[in-house]
Structure formats: structure tokens, C-alpha cells
Amino acid sequence: MAPNDRHADSAPDLRILGDRITLQPSGFIESLKDTGADGREEALMKNTARFRSEPLRFLRDVSLYVSGTGWRAYDDVIGQPIFYNGFSEHIKTQVMSATVLQTKISQLADMRVEVEEKQGLLNKNDKDFAMKKAQRRAVLVQSLQEVAENLTDNMICKFESKTFIRGAYYMVTQLLLRAYHQGIHVSSEEVLRLRTVAEEAEKKKQSIIFLPCHRSHVDYVAQQLLCYRLGLALPVVVSGDNLNFPLVGSFLQHAGAMYIRRSFGDDQLYTTLVQAYIDVLLQGGYNLECFIEGGRSRTGKLLPPKFGILSFVLDSLLSGRVEDAIICPVSTQYDKVIETEGYVTELLGVPKKKENLADFLSGGSNVLSLRLGRVDVRFHEPWSLRGFIDDQINRLSKIPTSININWKDTQNQLVRQKILRTLGYKVLADINAVSVVMPTALIGTVLLTLRGRGVGRAELIRRVEWLMERVKAKGGRVAHYGNAPLSDVIERGLEVLGKDLVGVVDGLAEPTYYAVDRFQLSFYRNMTIHLFISEALVAAALYTNVKQGGGPAVQDIAYKVLHDQVLFLSSLFRGEFIYSGEGLAVNLERTLAGLEADNVIMIERDEEGKITKVGLSDAERAAGRENYDFYCFLIWPFIEASWLAAVSLMGLTPPLGQKDDIWIQVSRAQDSAQFLGKTLYHQGDLSYFEAVNKETLKNSYQRFEEEGIIQIIKSKDTRIPPRLRVAPEWRPGRDEVTGNLMASGRLWDFTEKIASSRREGKNRRDGATVSTRVIRLTDELGEKLFEEAVKGVEGKKKGVPAPARLSREEEKSLSRSVKEQKRRRKLEGRAHL
Known part of the structure; x- marks a missing residue:
């Protein structure tokens, strides 16, 4: 092991494989040569073979779980009591009697009585008016109580039976470890620390809130298995009600799932009910698990935080x-x-299928035959939420601001939003800090950051080794390999990825590997990008000059120009990546110093030591720019996606002579942008097919909304989808004669600024291409969207719920929203596009 490996002396992993837990070097992966009759894969297969050939022994093994022999009993658990008869009723009673819920029910009943009075349903002149009003209110309260009770029963998790959870643990373990045949790995050091924290929390009757990243349905299964096996109280897992389908939904609910709606809308009773349940869990010291990103990441990297459940948790503490x-x-x-x-x-763009039992069962049978390697779970050092809140309030109180606001007033919504946002991004940063980079992520990253069709075995090994060193130098964690040579580790990673993702050409001077499915392989590349985002942004900013060709005199860039482009790009991708909290100046200086030390760039300084110019080093040029290109290849797909999203907005400029605004359905605009991207890719005007992915385009649109480039209106009528328009001050002009879009204006300049860091194609030049063919295409697609929107107005009577024009109430809402956004941007005090 290299002497500079900072994890060389780290605590060993716990290898959890069925019943067996053994210690081994952190991140250990045994050599492929060692996997014989006694290897991990064989140990798993024995469980299946015993079921077929020795049914009596198999049944005896199952009985150990059902009867609760040894650790399987799940009796000596760290945390509050769970899994006993009456648990669900106990929780339901507490929820229903919660002051916050009963107060809301009373308010809703009073509001309804007031409405009925105004509508004349209750006659004030009736001599028994007071009694009838009270009777009517009592009926409304009773009705709301029944609704709340029914909602509560469907929502809460039901930790009722230890026999059930023992059997569930055994069954799920056998299923999971047939797919992930090398087991679940954790750090013993982190486990011991977590157990110590859990013991202290149990004494204080405090909850541990697990906030994992979310890449797979396996996430919550692995977390529950670990807590069970390590003797920790299982957390209640916040789950979308889309998983509550027959049989499976009930199983998950008894294993810890609490079901909530994807959207609460304006349902005050339901919102308060969720708050009451969160209060009960936290007051009782029950553990909770919530995925910080909301849904699963389809791209492989962390998504921006979702603040829904976190806001309920924060309210529980801020309210006292x-x-x-x-x-x-x-x-x-x-x-x-x-x-x-x-x-x-x-x-x-293919719509997501709704979960159902048939797909679940058929998918499970296929999974059993897979060999997907292993799962690595890492726990960040736990910390006090109260301590975090106090620190934030103290810090905010000391920061000068032009806005007159009392930062110690935790009932102020602006203060709460600031704390909530900081909390979400701190959690994401902590997750990134403890994440382990897997061999498949290393291979995927290398294959997608090299020029050419493929790479030979020796070069693949060399670049993976280089990337490992870069990951460690950036403070990341690479899965350790024990005594296995790197060539064996890479071979194992290639086997797991499979030939559908990575192909090999045999019969050459050496085996040559190539990316078969670049789109899918990008998922694994994105698992490493957070470590190098600062270097990637600098490389992309420098590329504005490098792409001009020529020597250093042309390609070197003034520091001020570099700084401004890095500032622009970092702000552009604020919703995509997690940055250091130290600020741009400190982060940029550190990044440039690191690239200079790695001999990727050269830096010129004045007499005072201030940076004046930056360019590629002679050594990097001599090496064919391979390290510089690595950083560019990481960020280029995201630059392409943002450029595509910006270009698509050009077509949303109203047609010539259009007097009032036409509002376009957001989903239709994004679908049109994706359609445009697919066309441009196949015509050679887009370099990366993954740039058309739905999630990145949605993130770009959201970022544009934050900056006021587009305005989005959401109707109170849930049947009407969100609609958008390009803000008037951002729209490009049209030729007064032809009506064609003109390559000018604020949005055009914005698009060109993104394009300056965009990868240049072999057979095109950005400016001429965009100003002619691309603008024509986006304008044609935009014209179709406007036609659809107008038809939507005409067809509203036929049930098409997408009016192209705003109601007076929506216009007022828009005005308030624009003012609020301006205020928020001023409050945040960050760089803007």
C-alpha cells in the first residue's frame, strides 16, 4: 500500500455476508484468483443448494430467525422500544391527540362554519342558531377526525411483530446477496462511532435522523439490514405512496416505511398530519430515515436537496x-x-411506469441471476441539529446585510429558509465527504474522459491508477483492494459492468476496451465528478481560449477573464454540484495552485505575487493535454445540456404581432428542448447524447427560473399543469419583416457565454451554426408550442386544462412571485447569471 495513502491505517470493514460478519482491510476486494470453492460467491450459493438438496437443514436455519436465536432475537437493541403488539395504536393515539393537529382541525371546522354562514346554509335569524351552529361544528370536527384517523393509519409505519421482522430479514438478505454477491460493506470505525452516538441518544430519548443519498431501491433495504444486524433500532423510512401497492406496500410498512403523498397541494389537514407524525417520532426518540434528494438520482451524482421532510423536522425544533x-x-x-x-x-423521455406487483416480482427473479459486486455504506460522523441551528443563527447575526431582518427570529420565514437551505447542502457535502469511489466508477470515468474510440489494457490500468491518486489527493476515498493487483480489480469491475456497457475488441496487439453505452456509463462517471468540479470549471473557463488553437500567446488567458468565466459557470451549475463553502476566491486560488503543482497549468504573477495570466504548462502540452482534457470531459456534457436548455428558450419568444403573452406548459417546453437536442445530436451540432437527459434539462430550467430568465406560474387548480414564459427583458428580437428570430439580445448573449466553454465540434463553428440552423430549428419547435397552447385555450371546454393566458388572480400571483424572487436573490447575496 502506498505510503501516502491516508486511509492505510483506517479501521477495517465489517464484511456482512448472510450470518457472517468478519473484519477486513477497509474497502477490501479479494483477488479474482482467490474466489474458488471457499470464496464469497460459493458461500452464497450454498444457501440455495441447501434449500434444494437439504430441506431439513434449510428449514432449521430459517427457524433460527423465526424463533430468535442469538443476535437474531433483535431484543437487545439500542434505541426506543419497537416491534411489540400495540405499537401502531400507541403511535396513532399520540398523533391524533397532538395539539398541533387538534388545533388545525378546530380551525378548519371554524372556517367551514363561517363559509356556510356566508352562503346562508346557517340562518342567523333562527332562534336556535347558536345551538345549530355548535352542532354543525361538532359534526365537522368529527368528520375531520375520522378523515385524519384514516390518513394516519395509511401513513404510519407498523413495527408490530418481531417474528415478522426476523423472517423478513432472512428473506431479504438471501435475495439481496444473490444480486450483490460480495456483500454489504461498512467501516467498523464508523459503526462503533454510530453505536456510541446511538447509546447516548437512547439515554436522552433523541432520534437519529439518517439522511442517505438515493440511487436505488436497494438503499433503504441495505440501511434496514445494517441496523438490524448491528443491533440498532430500525428507522422509520419516509417513502412515496407510489410504493404502497398491494402486498409489497403492506410488507414495507411493517418493515418501517411511512407513506406520504408526492405532493401535498393546499391540503392543510394532510400537511398538519405529517407534521404531527414527525413530532411524535422525534419526541419519542424514534429513528427516522429520509432521502435528502427526495427521489432516486438517475444521473449517478447527488441531486439538489429536497426540503419537504427537512422543513417538518426543522419546524419541530424551531417551535420548541x-x-x-x-x-x-x-x-x-x-x-x-x-x-x-x-x-x-x-x-x-419515456414516462416512468407506475410500480406494481407484477413488475416487482418479474424484476426480482432477474436480479437473482445477476452478479453485481458489492454495496458500500458509509456513515458520516453524526451531529446535533440543535447545535447546527444555534451556530447558523449566531453566524447569520454577525453578517452585515442590506435587508432589515432579525436573524434570531426563528419564526421568520426568510430565516427558516436560509437555515433549511444551508442544512440541506451541508448534508450533501457530508455525504460526498464519506463516499467511496468504486472500481466501476473509476473505469467508467476513464473511458468517458479519453479521446479516441477505445483504450488498450495497459493504458486503462495506467489511467485508473492515475485517477485513484487524484481521488485520494482530493480527499476522496477509493475502495481498497487488499493484496489484489490493480489489473485484477479492473477485470472484476469490467465483469460487473458487463459487455452491454463496456465492449472489448480481441485479436489485436492487446485487448482494447470501448464504451458501448456511453449514456448509461455516464452514471458511473458522475459518481466521481464532485471531487473534481473546481478543476473542471477552471479547465472549461480556460477552454474559451484553448479552443482558439495556436500557441501559448493565443491560448493563455488573463486572470480577470478566467475568474469571471469560472464565476459564471459555477453560478450556472449551482443546482447541479456541491461547492466548497469557503467562497469562490479561496476555492479558485486553491484550485489553481493545485493544478500548477500537478504541472497541468502555468501561472504568471506580478511583483506583488498576484496572478495575472494562466495557461497550459509546457509539460501538459507535451503530454497531449491528457490531464487537462480529463477535467474538460467531465464538465462538457453538463455545459452542453445548459446550452441546449438556453437555446430552446430562444424559440419561446412570442410570434411577431402577438399582443398578449402565451404561456407554455413547462413539461411540453422541456419535451421540446429534449426533441431539439436529439435532432442536434444526430445532425452533429451536439457532442454528447447524454446532454438531452431529462433531469439535467429540468435542472437548467429550474436554474433559469431562479435567475428570472423564465417565469413559471402554478395554478391552485391541480389539474392545470405549471406554465412558463420567457421574461420580457430576456427575449431576443424578431425581424420586423420576416418575423425570424434574431441572434441578438440578452438571452442570445447568455447562450453565447455558455457556448464559449462548450466543446467545439470537428465540422462546425459555434457562432455561425447557432445563429442560422439551430435558431431556425428552435423557432420552428417554439411555433408548434404556441399553436398547441392556443388550441388549449379553445379546447378548455373540452377538458384541456392548460389555459394559454393567465387569470387576474394568476397575474397578481405572478407579480408577487417576481418581487419575492428579487428579494430572495438579494437576501442570498450570491453571484448571479
Whole structure:
């Protein structure tokens, strides 16, 4: 092991494989040569063979779980009591009696009585008016109580039977470890620390809130298995009600799932009910698990945080109903994610199928025959949420601001939003800090950051080794390989990825590997990008000059120009990546110093030591720019996607002579942008097919909305989808004679600024291409969207719920929203596009 490996002396992993837990070097992967009759794969196969050939022994093994022999009893658990008869009723009673819920029910009943009074349903002149009003109110309260009770029963998890959870653990373990045949790995050091924290939390009756990243349905299964096997109280897992389908839904609910709607809308009763349940869990010290990203990441990298459940948790503490809770960010990494093929389909625009039992069972049978490697779970050091809140309030109070606001007033929504946002991004940063880079991620990253069709075995090994060193130098964690040579580790990774993702050409001077499915392989590349985002942004900013060709005199860039482009790009991708909290100036200086030390760039300084110019080093030029290109290849697909999203907005400029605004359905605009991207890719005007992926385009649109480039209106009528328009001050002009879009204006300049860091194609030049063919295409697609929107107005009577024009109420809402966004941007005080 290299002497500079900072993890060389780290605590060993716990290898969890069925019943067996053994210690081994952190991240260990045995040599392929060692996997024989006694290897991990054989140990798993014995369980299946025993079922077929020795049914009595198999049944005896199952009985150990059902009867609760040894650790399987799940009796000596760290945490509050769960899995006893009456648990669900106990929780339901607490939820229904919660003050916050009963107060809301009373308010809703009063509001309804007031409405009925105004409508004349209750006659004020009636001599028994007061009594009838009270009777009517009592009926409404009773009705709301019944609705709330029914909603509660469907929502809460039902930790009722230890016999059930023992059997469930055994069954799920056998299923999971037939797919992930090399087991679940954790750090023993992290486990011991977590157990110590859990013991202290149990004494104080505090909850541990596990906040994992979310890449697969396996995430929550692995977390529950670990907590069970390690003797920790299982967390209640926040789950979307889309998983609550027959049989499976009930199984998950009894194993820890709490079901909530994907959207609450304006349902005040349901919103309050969720808050009451969160309060009860945190007041009782029950553990909770919530995926910080909301849904599963289809791209492989962390998604921006979703603040829904976090806002309920924060309210529990800020209101004083809960004293404290412990936050534990969790990273779950895979050699291969089961769902990636389905993710690609979704990202290319195919609607996601609703979960159902048939797909679940058929998918499970296929999974049993897979060999997907292993799962790595890493726990960040837990921390006090109360301590975090206090620190944030103290820090905010000391920061000068032009806005007159009392940062110690935790009832102020602006203060809450600031704390909530900081909390979400801190958790993401903590997850990135403990994530382990798997061999498949290393291979995928290398294959997608090299020029040419393929790479030979020796070069693949060399670049993987280089990437490992870069990951470690950036403070990342690479899965350790024990005594196995790197060539064996790479061979294992290639086997797990499979020939559908990575092909090999034999019969050459050496085996040559190539990316078969670049789109799907990008999922694994994106697992490493967070480590190098600063270097990638600098490389992309420098590329504005490098792409001009010529020597250093042409390609070197003034520091001020570099700084401004890095600032622009980092702001552009604020919703895509997690940055250091130290600010641009510090981060840029550190990044440039690191690239200079690695001999990738050269830096010129003035007499005072200030940077004046930056360019590629002579050594990097001599090496064919391979390290510089690596950083560019990481960020270029995202630049392409943002450029595509910006170009698509050009076509949303109203037609010539259009007096009032036509509002376009957001989903239709994004679908049109994706359609445009596919066309441009096949015509050679787009370099990366993954740039058309739905998630990245949605993120770009959201970022544009934050900056006021587009305005989005959401109707109170849930049947009417969100609609958008390009803000008037951002729209390009049209030729007064032909009506054609003109390559000018604020949006055009914005698009060109993105394009300056975009990878130049072999057979095109950005400016001429965009200003002619691309603008024509986006304008034609935009024209179709306007026609559809107008027809939507005409067809509203036929049930088409997408009016192209705003109602007066929506116009007022838009005005308020624009003002609020301006205020928020001023409050955040960050760089803007």
C-alpha cells in the first residue's frame, strides 16, 4: 500500500455476508484468483443448494430467525422500544391527540362554519342558531377526525411483530446477496462511532435522523439490514405512496416505511398530519430515515436537496416541540446499480411506469441471476441539529446585510429558509465527504474522459491508477483492494459492468476496451465528478481560449477573464454540484495552485505575487493535454445540456404581432428542448447524447427560473399543469419583416457565454451554426408550442386544462412571485447569471 495513502491505517470493514460478519482491510476486494470453492460467491450459493438438496437443514436455519436465536432475537437493541403488539395504536393515539393537529382541525371546522354562514346554509335569524351552529361544528370536527384517523393509519409505519421482522430479514438478505454477491460493506470505525452516538441518544430519548443519498431501491433495504444486524433500532423510512401497492406496500410498512403523498397541494389537514407524525417520532426518540434528494438520482451524482421532510423536522425544533435530534448523513455506493438501464429510458423521455406487483416480482427473479459486486455504506460522523441551528443563527447575526431582518427570529420565514437551505447542502457535502469511489466508477470515468474510440489494457490500468491518486489527493476515498493487483480489480469491475456497457475488441496487439453505452456509463462517471468540479470549471473557463488553437500567446488567458468565466459557470451549475463553502476566491486560488503543482497549468504573477495570466504548462502540452482534457470531459456534457436548455428558450419568444403573452406548459417546453437536442445530436451540432437527459434539462430550467430568465406560474387548480414564459427583458428580437428570430439580445448573449466553454465540434463553428440552423430549428419547435397552447385555450371546454393566458388572480400571483424572487436573490447575496 502506498505510503501516502491516508486511509492505510483506517479501521477495517465489517464484511456482512448472510450470518457472517468478519473484519477486513477497509474497502477490501479479494483477488479474482482467490474466489474458488471457499470464496464469497460459493458461500452464497450454498444457501440455495441447501434449500434444494437439504430441506431439513434449510428449514432449521430459517427457524433460527423465526424463533430468535442469538443476535437474531433483535431484543437487545439500542434505541426506543419497537416491534411489540400495540405499537401502531400507541403511535396513532399520540398523533391524533397532538395539539398541533387538534388545533388545525378546530380551525378548519371554524372556517367551514363561517363559509356556510356566508352562503346562508346557517340562518342567523333562527332562534336556535347558536345551538345549530355548535352542532354543525361538532359534526365537522368529527368528520375531520375520522378523515385524519384514516390518513394516519395509511401513513404510519407498523413495527408490530418481531417474528415478522426476523423472517423478513432472512428473506431479504438471501435475495439481496444473490444480486450483490460480495456483500454489504461498512467501516467498523464508523459503526462503533454510530453505536456510541446511538447509546447516548437512547439515554436522552433523541432520534437519529439518517439522511442517505438515493440511487436505488436497494438503499433503504441495505440501511434496514445494517441496523438490524448491528443491533440498532430500525428507522422509520419516509417513502412515496407510489410504493404502497398491494402486498409489497403492506410488507414495507411493517418493515418501517411511512407513506406520504408526492405532493401535498393546499391540503392543510394532510400537511398538519405529517407534521404531527414527525413530532411524535422525534419526541419519542424514534429513528427516522429520509432521502435528502427526495427521489432516486438517475444521473449517478447527488441531486439538489429536497426540503419537504427537512422543513417538518426543522419546524419541530424551531417551535420548541422537540429539544434536539441527531443528524447522520449516509453514503450508499454500488459496484453496479440495478436500475441504471431503466434510468436511461426515463432520462430519454419515456414516462416512468407506475410500480406494481407484477413488475416487482418479474424484476426480482432477474436480479437473482445477476452478479453485481458489492454495496458500500458509509456513515458520516453524526451531529446535533440543535447545535447546527444555534451556530447558523449566531453566524447569520454577525453578517452585515442590506435587508432589515432579525436573524434570531426563528419564526421568520426568510430565516427558516436560509437555515433549511444551508442544512440541506451541508448534508450533501457530508455525504460526498464519506463516499467511496468504486472500481466501476473509476473505469467508467476513464473511458468517458479519453479521446479516441477505445483504450488498450495497459493504458486503462495506467489511467485508473492515475485517477485513484487524484481521488485520494482530493480527499476522496477509493475502495481498497487488499493484496489484489490493480489489473485484477479492473477485470472484476469490467465483469460487473458487463459487455452491454463496456465492449472489448480481441485479436489485436492487446485487448482494447470501448464504451458501448456511453449514456448509461455516464452514471458511473458522475459518481466521481464532485471531487473534481473546481478543476473542471477552471479547465472549461480556460477552454474559451484553448479552443482558439495556436500557441501559448493565443491560448493563455488573463486572470480577470478566467475568474469571471469560472464565476459564471459555477453560478450556472449551482443546482447541479456541491461547492466548497469557503467562497469562490479561496476555492479558485486553491484550485489553481493545485493544478500548477500537478504541472497541468502555468501561472504568471506580478511583483506583488498576484496572478495575472494562466495557461497550459509546457509539460501538459507535451503530454497531449491528457490531464487537462480529463477535467474538460467531465464538465462538457453538463455545459452542453445548459446550452441546449438556453437555446430552446430562444424559440419561446412570442410570434411577431402577438399582443398578449402565451404561456407554455413547462413539461411540453422541456419535451421540446429534449426533441431539439436529439435532432442536434444526430445532425452533429451536439457532442454528447447524454446532454438531452431529462433531469439535467429540468435542472437548467429550474436554474433559469431562479435567475428570472423564465417565469413559471402554478395554478391552485391541480389539474392545470405549471406554465412558463420567457421574461420580457430576456427575449431576443424578431425581424420586423420576416418575423425570424434574431441572434441578438440578452438571452442570445447568455447562450453565447455558455457556448464559449462548450466543446467545439470537428465540422462546425459555434457562432455561425447557432445563429442560422439551430435558431431556425428552435423557432420552428417554439411555433408548434404556441399553436398547441392556443388550441388549449379553445379546447378548455373540452377538458384541456392548460389555459394559454393567465387569470387576474394568476397575474397578481405572478407579480408577487417576481418581487419575492428579487428579494430572495438579494437576501442570498450570491453571484448571479
